[in-house]
Amino acid sequence: MRTKVLIFLFIIALAGFLRFWQLGEIPPGLNIDEVSEGYNAYSLLETGKDRYGMVTPVIFKSFGSYQPPIYTYLTVLPILIFGPTIFAVKAVTAISGLIVVIFTFLIVKEFLITKKDNLALVASLVVAISPWAIFFSRMATEANPALALFIVGFYLSLKSISKAYFFPLAALFFGLATHAYYSERIISLLFLGSFVFIFRKKLLENKKWLIFGLIVYGLTQIPHLAILKSGAFGRRLEQVTYFGRDVSLPREFASQYLAYFSPRNLFFDPDDQGARSMPDLSVFYSWMVIPYFFGLAYLIKKSKDYFVKNLLILLIVAPIPVALTTDPFYTLRIFVLLWTISIVISLGLWQILDRIKLKYLALVILLALTAFSLTDFYLHYFVLYKSERSETVKYSNLELIRITQSESDKKFVVDLSRDISIGLRFAFFRRYDPYLFQKEIGQPFLSKYYTSVEHETAYKIDNVEIRPINWGSDVYKDLILVGDTLAISQDQVAEHKLKLEFEIKDLDGEVSLIGYSTNPKEKCRSLKAPDVQCK
Amino acid sequence: MRKIILVLLISITNFWIWRIFVQSAGMAIILVLLSIFLVLRLKWLSLIFFILLSIFLLKTSFDTNLLYVSPLENDKLENRHEYYAQSLGRLYRNRIGIYLHKNISPYVSRFEKNLAYNLDPNLYFFASHPRERLGIDEFNKFPLIALPFFLIGLGVLLSGRHYFLIGYFVLSIIVSGFIFPGYRLGPILIFPFMISILYLGLLKVINRFS
Numbered sequence: 001m002r003t004k005v006l007i008f009l010f011i012i013a014l015a016g017f018l019r020f021w022q023l024g025e026i027p028p029g030l031n032i033d034e035v036s037e038g039y040n041a042y043s044l045l046e047t048g049k050d051r052y053g054m055v056t057p058v059i060f061k062s063f064g065s066y067q068p069p070i071y072t073y074l075t076v077l078p079i080l081i082f083g084p085t086i087f088a089v090k091a092v093t094a095i096s097g098l099i100v101v102i103f104t105f106l107i108v109k110e111f112l113i114t115k116k117d118n119l120a121l122v123a124s125l126v127v128a129i130s131p132w133a134i135f136f137s138r139m140a141t142e143a144n145p146a147l148a149l150f151i152v153g154f155y156l157s158l159k160s161i162s163k164a165y166f167f168p169l170a171a172l173f174f175g176l177a178t179h180a181y182y183s184e185r186i187i188s189l190l191f192l193g194s195f196v197f198i199f200r201k202k203l204l205e206n207k208k209w210l211i212f213g214l215i216v217y218g219l220t221q222i223p224h225l226a227i228l229k230s231g232a233f234g235r236r237l238e239q240v241t242y243f244g245r246d247v248s249l250p251r252e253f254a255s256q257y258l259a260y261f262s263p264r265n266l267f268f269d270p271d272d273q274g275a276r277s278m279p280d281l282s283v284f285y286s287w288m289v290i291p292y293f294f295g296l297a298y299l300i301k302k303s304k305d306y307f308v309k310n311l312l313i314l315l316i317v318a319p320i321p322v323a324l325t326t327d328p329f330y331t332l333r334i335f336v337l338l339w340t341i342s343i344v345i346s347l348g349l350w351q352i353l354d355r356i357k358l359k360y361l362a363l364v365i366l367l368a369l370t371a372f373s374l375t376d377f378y379l380h381y382f383v384l385y386k387s388e389r390s391e392t393v394k395y396s397n398l399e400l401i402r403i404t405q406s407e408s409d410k411k412f413v414v415d416l417s418r419d420i421s422i423g424l425r426f427a428f429f430r431r432y433d434p435y436l437f438q439k440e441i442g443q444p445f446l447s448k449y450y451t452s453v454e455h456e457t458a459y460k461i462d463n464v465e466i467r468p469i470n471w472g473s474d475v476y477k478d479l480i481l482v483g484d485t486l487a488i489s490q491d492q493v494a495e496h497k498l499k500l501e502f503e504i505k506d507l508d509g510e511v512s513l514i515g516y517s518t519n520p521k522e523k524c525r526s527l528k529a530p531d532v533q534c535k
Numbered sequence: 536m537r538k539i540i541l542v543l544l545i546s547i548t549n550f551w552i553w554r555i556f557v558q559s560a561g562m563a564i565i566l567v568l569l570s571i572f573l574v575l576r577l578k579w580l581s582l583i584f585f586i587l588l589s590i591f592l593l594k595t596s597f598d599t600n601l602l603y604v605s606p607l608e609n610d611k612l613e614n615r616h617e618y619y620a621q622s623l624g625r626l627y628r629n630r631i632g633i634y635l636h637k638n639i640s641p642y643v644s645r646f647e648k649n650l651a652y653n654l655d656p657n658l659y660f661f662a663s664h665p666r667e668r669l670g671i672d673e674f675n676k677f678p679l680i681a682l683p684f685f686l687i688g689l690g691v692l693l694s695g696r697h698y699f700l701i702g703y704f705v706l707s708i709i710v711s712g713f714i715f716p717g718y719r720l721g722p723i724l725i726f727p728f729m730i731s732i733l734y735l736g737l738l739k740v741i742n743r744f745s
Contacts (some may be wrong), residue, residue, distance in 0.1 A: 051708055114697070229696060254661070255657055255661035256665060258657055259666065259683070261656070262649065262655045262657055263655070264651040264657075265655070268648065268650070269648075269651060269666070272666070300690050300693050300694040301694050326665075327665075328665035328666045329665070329666065382617060382620045382622065383623075388618075508614075
């Protein structure tokens with residue numbers, strides 16, 4: 001028993017290490033959603049309002065869309081402790097990842113019919129080292145605390161069959177999960193509904209707890225109801241669904257649904273979008289395809305088992321929300337499914353290891369697989385992802401912020417045509433006063449907070465203006481113009497007499513941002529008919 | 536006899552066999568026969584047909600990309616080698632590490648990719664939608680209506696003791712990994728397996744309602 005506790009503690013330590021090690025450095029920056037959460041949390045901490053001046057938003061307005069609120073609210077505490085840093089913004093997701101590992105152990109230990117602690121250890125190990133679980137525990141995504149809340153709710157709901165008073169608590173966590181991420185709005189409802197329907201006889205034995213639980217769930221939905229007709233509630237679905245498009249709905253739904261069980265997508269090909277995946281590494285390691293099939297076989301054979309029945313419900317309902325959208329294999333929206341598949345893989349792995357008569361050999365195989373997996377992950381994430389995908393988190397922006405701070409006597413204009421979040425990154429990392437931000441930038445959008453997706457398009461943060469470059473006037477002022485290679489062409493450099501000041505390269509060695517100083521005198525001299533701005 | 540009729544029925548009511556038939560009637564007949572042998576568990580006949588088909592495919596449609604690294608890929612390998620070397624230092628700057636990186640890993644990952652394509656159920660029911668492959672003529676192989684039977688059949692396969700069928704599947708997936716993914720008839724070695732799975736699914740449904 002003591003050995004098992006030690007192994008469990010080792011797995012937790014390993015999971016913690018994989019999630020927290022160099023969290024502030026890799027990935028080397030913040031993506032658009034992360035910086036929005038970070039600055040809103042900073043603003044809430046300093047002023048009690050978000051960056052637009054909204055008091056306790058039900059959902060946070062952000063760059064043409066809305067962000068579920070739990071992540072931002074939870075980030076206030078790390079920002080209070082660590083200040084506005086990359087680590088602080090990602091602390092919540094890393095802790096959520098750890099909670100998921102712990103509850104995986106508890107769930108499998110308590111509810112799987114074999115009652116074998118070893119299997120619970122294998123399951124928690126699989127979740128601890130799975131690429132999807134580590135990768136997204138290092139990205140400030142709302143989906144990770146949503147998964148943690150859902151898994152806690154799942155654990156409590158499983159308990160509620162024997163101890164009915166856990167049901168309201170389970171309903172509370174499922175309800176909270178709906179405020180953490182979009183997919184959980186549907187998955188929570190579908191799972192809770194299926195759970196109540198399938199185990200109705202048992203649940204009805206303690207009617208008062210069942211009713212109380214449903215009331216609790218209903219109460220958690222009031223904030224959604226408050227904004228139901230505003231446009232903010234359904235905005236994301238409008239953006240991603242194929243409904244209303246010229247497609248065959250049954251075919252589209254079935255193909256999307258099936259894609260989330262495809263070994264190709266789960267074990268071999270990464271998510272298409274670079275920001276959501278590592279180079280050449282899928283959501284699970286390739287070797288896991290074998291235990292996946294063994295695990296599926298186990299589920300089918302033991303489908304009458306209480307825990308397996310619940311896993312099957314999860315497997316069926318978890319891909320439904322994402323199957324309603326157009327994106328091919330969108331990892332962020334399927335955390336509940338990925339967690340369930342992790343359990344399926346664990347079951348399969350256990351089936352395989354259990355057949356090996358020499359227990360030490362089984363242990364050696366498990367350790368070898370773990371070591372192989374972690375090496376694979378290290379190479380793809382800590383080496384390749386960091387180097388090849390640094391611009392997905394705008395590493396170059398951090399360098400630019402450093403330059404603008406060290407040259408505070410100069411004025412900069414930074415083009416935001418291809419990156420609307422660059423201004424907010426300046427505000428966050430330069431700790432721009434949120435009161436001033438609300439007053440100068442956020443105010444115009446406050447009155448239509450939930451009804452319009454208009455957002456800020458220009459910022460002024462101390463000595464830096466972040467907006468599209470105005471070629472008609474900026475070149476007649478003493479400025480440093482900054483943009484990517486598309487924003488400032490060589491023809492424009494020659495025409496406006498610009499002088500190269502600096503180049504910022506990403507970690508792949510590609511030039512991401514270039515800074516040119518203007519030369520108004522030279523520019524005016526070069527004109528045949530002097531511009532009025534030359535006077 | 537009932538088995539044979541059922542397999543024949545499944546074999547001819549899909550788009551895939553007709554596409555094969557149009558290109559090569561002989562191949563279509565061989566595949567239908569192999570499907571029947573698989574369902575009837577005629578192990579030796581299945582094995583002989585499978586080996587003959589595999590030899591034919593490997594001779595005519597071997598994926599030569601498996602053994603070729605393009606200049607662009609080579610550049611990528613060189614860059615990655617630098618990243619690894621910077622991060623891992625001595626751990627990476629050794630003969631084994633470099634050999635694995637340059638002479639093994641590109642070929643293994645390409646073979647893995649081929650395996651992955653053939654393992655994708657969407658390849659068989661939705662012409663790879665929603666992740667269609669660039670430059671490959673994707674085509675529907677089975678109608679949507681066959682999908683539930685396929686899933687039921689897969690359940691039957693996984694829960695039962697269909698070791699021969701599983702063995703056939705593993706072998707056919709491995710051999711298909713060596714075949715050019717853009718082969719105009721698709722991964723035809725997997726056709727008999729798909730028919731067998733659909734047969735298992737259909738049989739389960741028939742037994743349930745009769």
